[in-house]
Structure formats: C-alpha cells, structure tokens
Amino acid sequence: MKPTWKKSISAALLSVSLVMTASPAALLAAEAGAVAQSVRGEYALTQSVRADVKSISSERAGDSTRIGAVVRLYNEGGRVTRVPDYELRIKTTNGLEYTLQPSATNARAIQAKEKVELSYMLTLDDGNTTEIAELSWVEVDEYVYPRKETPVLNVPVTGTVWHGADSEIADPAMMKVWGQPFRLPVLSDTLQYTPVTLVNEKTPQGPVTVITLIAENTGTLTETVPNFNIDGKADNRSFAGQRAEKEVTLKPGEKKYMHYGILAENGVVLTSLNVLTPESFVQLGADNKPAVESYAVGRLSIALPSNDTISAEMLPAYELRNRIVFDPLNKLVDKETEVSLVDLSMNESETAGYKTIIAKFIVKNTGENPVPLPAFQAELRNAEGYRYTGSRQTVVSEQLAPKLAYLVNYAFAVPSSETGENLLMKLQDGQTIAPYNIPIAGFKTAVATKEAEGNTENNVLSFYPYSVKLNSWALAAQGGPAGYTYKLKLDTDITTVDDVVAGAGAANMKLELHDTLGRMIASETVPLSGMNKLISGAQFIMFQNLRTDQFEWPLTLKIYESIQTPAGEAKRLVATLKQ
Known part of the structure; x- marks a missing residue:
C-alpha cells in the first residue's frame, strides 16, 4: 500500500450496532498505563541545551525514499539561547551518510527553561x-x-525508525492489549487514553469500525487533547481512521469520550490498531511560497479482541417501567431526563412475510427548565445475533416541558419466524458525533406475552397509554339499495394509564368483522386521541365498504391496537368477540 503522507479521509455514513468489547464503567476507574515514549532531554548537545529524538521515519514514495526527523531541544539555562547551528545527519547500517534539510519554520532560539521542535x-x-x-x-x-x-x-536509532502506514510496531513496550490505558508523552505527559468499545457496521462505503476512547486529564491544568490518529491493521495493511471530535478540552480530573471511524474493505477483519502522531515539514519553493509536507509516525499498537469480552448474558435484565441506566459520559440524555420502556409487543403487519415489534418509551423531564427531547436510536438484537433498527414515530414535541412525560414509539420490522424472546435492546446516540452512532445504554428484554398484556376477562383492553373498559357491545345489520352495512354500538370507559403527552396516532383502535370462514369482510379504525377520537359512553361505528353483498351471521369482532409505521400498519390483537 502506498505510504500516506498527506491524509484526506472521507467520513463514512454510519448506522451502527454495538459490539461491546470492554466495560466502560470498569475502565473509568483504571489506573494509568505505561509511558509510551522517550525521556525528556536525554542527550547533552551543548552546555545548556539537551536533545531528544521525537521521531524518525523512512518511507517509500513511488521510486523514492522520504526521510523525516523531528528533534526536540531543551534550554536548561536561565536565559534565551540560540539554536545551535549544526547539521543534522543520518547514517545507515552500511555506512552511508546523508544530511537532512531543516524546515523553513524551524525556531532560531529557545527561551529559558523551554523547548522547541x-x-x-x-x-x-x-x-x-x-x-x-x-x-x-x-x-x-x-x-x-x-x-x-x-x-x-x-x-542510535536502530529499531525506532517508522517505515510508513503498513509498518508493524515490534517494541513490546509499545504494544498494548485492548482496554489497557496508555499515554503519548510526545504530545502530553498528563493525558491518558483508554480504549473501551468497538462498533462495527457494513455501510455503502464498506465496513466501518468505530473506536471509542476515554480521554482523562490526570494533571492540574486544563488541556486540549492534541491531534493524533488511529489506523486499523489487517494482514500487513493499514486502513486510515478519522477522528470524530474536532476539539476535546479536559479540565483537571475530567473524562470525556473520543471516537475514531475506520473505513476498511469488504472481507477485511481488523486485528490491531496503530496510534500515530502527526509531523510536518515546510519547504520554500522557487516562488518563495511555503509547501507543507505532512506525515504520521506510529507510536503504539493496540491488539483487538478476537471475540466480544462482554456477552449478552452480562447485560442487565430489564423490567418494564424501570428507569433505563445510561452511560454517565453520554451527551444525549442528561441526568434530569428519565427514560423507561413501558411496552414491547409483537404485532401483525399489513403485508405477510414479516412482523412488527412496537417499543413504547416514556421520556420525562424531571428538571425545572425545558430541555430537548433526546432523539436516541433504538436497536434490537435477537439470540442469533440478527439486528433490527427501530423507526421512530413522529413525536408531539421536540421540547420536554418540566415535570411532563412524553410517549415515543419505535417500530422494528422482523421476520415472521421471530419469537421475540431473549432480545437485547440497545439505545444509541446518532447526533453527538454524527455521522457516527455510539451506544449509550443496553439491556435484555422480551416482547410481552398475552398473559402480561392482559385479556378480556375483566373487559379492560390495553392501548397504552389508554385503557378501554368495554361495558357492552352490539352489532346489527342494516339493508339498503347498495347492500348491507353493519352498525356497531360500543359502550366504553376510557382512561389514561399514566400522565403522559401522546401524539396523534400513538394508539388507535382497529375493529374488524370476520365471517364464519375467518375472512375479514369489513374494518374501521378509530383514533384514541385527536380528532374524532373514541370517547367514554355509548357510541355507534358504521362499517362501510363491505367486501360482500351477502348478509353474514354470526360475525366475529376482532379488536386490534393499530399503529402506523414507515413500513405500513402494525396491529396487535387485543380482543376477540363473537356474536
């Protein structure tokens, strides 16, 4: 692969599912890892100036070889001193010697107790x-x-020369395992980084891996995380990564997430990561205009786990209506916003061949000020590892008023063979570092059984957040010139289970008439909120547009909960009533 000196990486559009490979909660408390680079001022250059070799590289560029070196000089004296006017040279193992050219932007002097590169x-x-x-x-x-x-x-620099993006880091001291904290003293002595999660997804651009690091400031001053990159490695090839956050500033003791996206190729499985720091060289052209040559030098290698280190069994089991625990470092759902799953049901779909799982979440603002409604993404994964992304229903408001709760529905299209047992629900943040998606919560769950949903024994039907008590019903046929119609009389008591704000279409009642052969001959859908909604008391519902012109008796009345999704109508059977 051609060495990369000037990097320009296109961002991949990600819709990501979680493959957790380390525990963020445990790693947040991890101690500092081994230091990754040279000792300050290791070599005496003059009486007051000491020197370090920051980096040295030798990379193929077509038929040529580009050699780059960066050195640091430290002024240990008490006043400004001039940079020694020495030539910098390299010598090869076969005795050849070459003089390196200085960058046009190299410093000419060093302030007291300061350093220059x-x-x-x-x-x-x-x-x-x-x-x-x-x-x-x-x-x-x-x-x-x-x-x-x-x-x-x-x-001496034998064994420390970087030979380009496809190089391997062989120094055992510079090789880390997944989850092990590390530092980059060539950039900062007090910033520590810990790899915590991997996210993999196939996109139109190719397979993408998103790496999440926890950056921590262990010093006493506020620092901005310096620029460094992370590349993926597979079969002696490298795949450039792109940092998501443009700037990360950390106060003393503060921790924040950093993310890198690595776009690979189909069939490629990354086995390790290379951590690289940027270098640059400026040369003046014939027109006296500066030309910047940029490249990167490898510092550390991080081995990737071959399998998940956290299995599905290690995620917590969830009980409906409990508050969902989010990653404490996430930026999407704040501490004053409560999110809970109140219903997870399996539904029939308009078109045969698939089912729809509907997840109903309550989002409540417990604070005193309005806050944005968090637009988290939801994903289900079944026991076989298949993943299904939820479609979010249009919400009633983008703002959460203080002390109010809002209902938000998600629809998941799943195969007809799906049982809804042993599911993993994963909530993701697709906004903070868009276009990347990052996991912020996860738990084990399952769709509600008929026993859990309730039945018609007490004539109470559930259409969360509404409860419909069916006091009585009667169905009568009416004849006319155009054929038969049916009139249904319902006597109901409708209550709201929780004090929540639900948008129009959050739940509808669908009524279907079936003949003795099980064929549906007519249907009507009645909303439970908004215009023309079903109300408490007696009311009549007319069935028009019958599929038969024959009088049918006896008929079966099937009552469904109906929700519109991007894939069409999803309906859940609530009750079956027979004449």
Missing part, C-alpha cells in the same frame, strides 16, 4: 535505502579550507 526532511531517489542506524549533529566550519567538520552528538 525542529523538523528535517530529505528525499532520496534511491528507493532501497538501507536501515537508518544513527542520527548525528555535526558542527561545520565553512570558513576554513578544507572545511572542518566536528561531530557533536551521535544518537
């Missing part, structure tokens, strides 16, 4: 340059003849 680069036509063994500073006196060269400092 100096960048160097060289492009060689020979694409088969042997391994770099040594980096050296040389003092050159060009005012004598022959010119005088005096070696000042030699630093």
Whole structure:
C-alpha cells in the first residue's frame, strides 16, 4: 500500500450496532498505563541545551525514499539561547551518510527553561535505502579550507525508525492489549487514553469500525487533547481512521469520550490498531511560497479482541417501567431526563412475510427548565445475533416541558419466524458525533406475552397509554339499495394509564368483522386521541365498504391496537368477540 503522507479521509455514513468489547464503567476507574515514549532531554548537545529524538521515519514514495526527523531541544539555562547551528545527519547500517534539510519554520532560539521542535526532511531517489542506524549533529566550519567538520552528538536509532502506514510496531513496550490505558508523552505527559468499545457496521462505503476512547486529564491544568490518529491493521495493511471530535478540552480530573471511524474493505477483519502522531515539514519553493509536507509516525499498537469480552448474558435484565441506566459520559440524555420502556409487543403487519415489534418509551423531564427531547436510536438484537433498527414515530414535541412525560414509539420490522424472546435492546446516540452512532445504554428484554398484556376477562383492553373498559357491545345489520352495512354500538370507559403527552396516532383502535370462514369482510379504525377520537359512553361505528353483498351471521369482532409505521400498519390483537 502506498505510504500516506498527506491524509484526506472521507467520513463514512454510519448506522451502527454495538459490539461491546470492554466495560466502560470498569475502565473509568483504571489506573494509568505505561509511558509510551522517550525521556525528556536525554542527550547533552551543548552546555545548556539537551536533545531528544521525537521521531524518525523512512518511507517509500513511488521510486523514492522520504526521510523525516523531528528533534526536540531543551534550554536548561536561565536565559534565551540560540539554536545551535549544526547539521543534522543520518547514517545507515552500511555506512552511508546523508544530511537532512531543516524546515523553513524551524525556531532560531529557545527561551529559558523551554523547548522547541525542529523538523528535517530529505528525499532520496534511491528507493532501497538501507536501515537508518544513527542520527548525528555535526558542527561545520565553512570558513576554513578544507572545511572542518566536528561531530557533536551521535544518537542510535536502530529499531525506532517508522517505515510508513503498513509498518508493524515490534517494541513490546509499545504494544498494548485492548482496554489497557496508555499515554503519548510526545504530545502530553498528563493525558491518558483508554480504549473501551468497538462498533462495527457494513455501510455503502464498506465496513466501518468505530473506536471509542476515554480521554482523562490526570494533571492540574486544563488541556486540549492534541491531534493524533488511529489506523486499523489487517494482514500487513493499514486502513486510515478519522477522528470524530474536532476539539476535546479536559479540565483537571475530567473524562470525556473520543471516537475514531475506520473505513476498511469488504472481507477485511481488523486485528490491531496503530496510534500515530502527526509531523510536518515546510519547504520554500522557487516562488518563495511555503509547501507543507505532512506525515504520521506510529507510536503504539493496540491488539483487538478476537471475540466480544462482554456477552449478552452480562447485560442487565430489564423490567418494564424501570428507569433505563445510561452511560454517565453520554451527551444525549442528561441526568434530569428519565427514560423507561413501558411496552414491547409483537404485532401483525399489513403485508405477510414479516412482523412488527412496537417499543413504547416514556421520556420525562424531571428538571425545572425545558430541555430537548433526546432523539436516541433504538436497536434490537435477537439470540442469533440478527439486528433490527427501530423507526421512530413522529413525536408531539421536540421540547420536554418540566415535570411532563412524553410517549415515543419505535417500530422494528422482523421476520415472521421471530419469537421475540431473549432480545437485547440497545439505545444509541446518532447526533453527538454524527455521522457516527455510539451506544449509550443496553439491556435484555422480551416482547410481552398475552398473559402480561392482559385479556378480556375483566373487559379492560390495553392501548397504552389508554385503557378501554368495554361495558357492552352490539352489532346489527342494516339493508339498503347498495347492500348491507353493519352498525356497531360500543359502550366504553376510557382512561389514561399514566400522565403522559401522546401524539396523534400513538394508539388507535382497529375493529374488524370476520365471517364464519375467518375472512375479514369489513374494518374501521378509530383514533384514541385527536380528532374524532373514541370517547367514554355509548357510541355507534358504521362499517362501510363491505367486501360482500351477502348478509353474514354470526360475525366475529376482532379488536386490534393499530399503529402506523414507515413500513405500513402494525396491529396487535387485543380482543376477540363473537356474536
């Protein structure tokens, strides 16, 4: 794969499902990991200036080799000092020596007790340059003849040279396991990062993996997380990652999430991650305009788990109407917003071949000020691992008023073979780092059984959030020039189970007439909210547009809960009444 010096990565559109590979709650309390880079000021360059090698790389670029080096100089003195006017050179294992060119933006002086970074680069036509063994500073006196060269400092670099994006990190100290905290002292001594979750999804652009890190500031000053990248590795190939957050600022002791999206290819399974830091070199062209050459250097390798480290059995079982526990670091659902699942039912669909699972959530604002209604995404996964994304029903309001609860429905289209047992419900945030989706809650659940839903023994029918008590009913036929019609008389008492705000269409009553052969001959749908809604007391419902012109008797009246979804009508049988 051609080395990447200038990176420009297109964002993948993600609709992601959770594959949890570490416990965020446990990792939040993890201690700091091993330091990942060099010691400050390891080498004495002058009496007051010490030096470090920050990075050195040698990458193929077509038929050429690009060599880049970045060094840090520290002024240990008490006043400003000039950057030593030395040449920086490399020496290969076969004895060849090359002089690197300094960047046009390199500093000329170092303030007292401060440091500077100096960048160097060289492009060689020979694409088969042997391994770099040594980096050296040389003092050159060009005012004598022959010119005088005096070696000042030699630093061995064998085994530390980065050979491009497809390189492997072999140093055991730089190899981490999944969930192990790490630092990047070349960028900051006090920021710590912990990989916590993996999210995989196939998109039109290809397979995408989203990596979630917890970034923590262990220092005493507010810091902005510096720029670094994470690439995926598979079969000695690399796949560039893209950071989702443009800027992450951490106060002392604060923790926040960071996310990276890695777009791979079909059939590719990532086995590890490379953590890379950016470098740049500036060269002035013939027109005296600067040209920036950017590249990245690998710092750490993180092994990816071969299997999930948290199985479905480890997620908590959920009891309907309990408050759902969200990730404490999530930004979508705040602490004053309560979310609970009040109903999960299996429904028939208009078209044969699939069913619809309807999930009804209550979202309540327990605070004193209005807040946005959190537009979380819902996903179900069955015992076989198949995943189904929920479609959110149009809501009554985008704002949550204080002390009010709102009903939000989600519809899941599932195969007819789905039983609704042993399900995992996963709630995701698709807004905070759009287009990425990130998990914020998960639990085990199952669709409600008929016993749990209740039956007609006490003549109380459930259409959450409404309860309909059926006091009496009567069905009569009426003849006319156009044929027969049927008139249904219902006497009902309608109450609201909870004090919730429900939009129009949140629940409808669908009435179907079936003949003795089980054929549906007429139907009517009556809303339970909004215009022309069903009310308490006696009322008449006319069945028009019959599918037969014959008088039918006896008839069976089937009462359904009906909800409109993007895939069509979903209905759940509530009661069966016979003449």
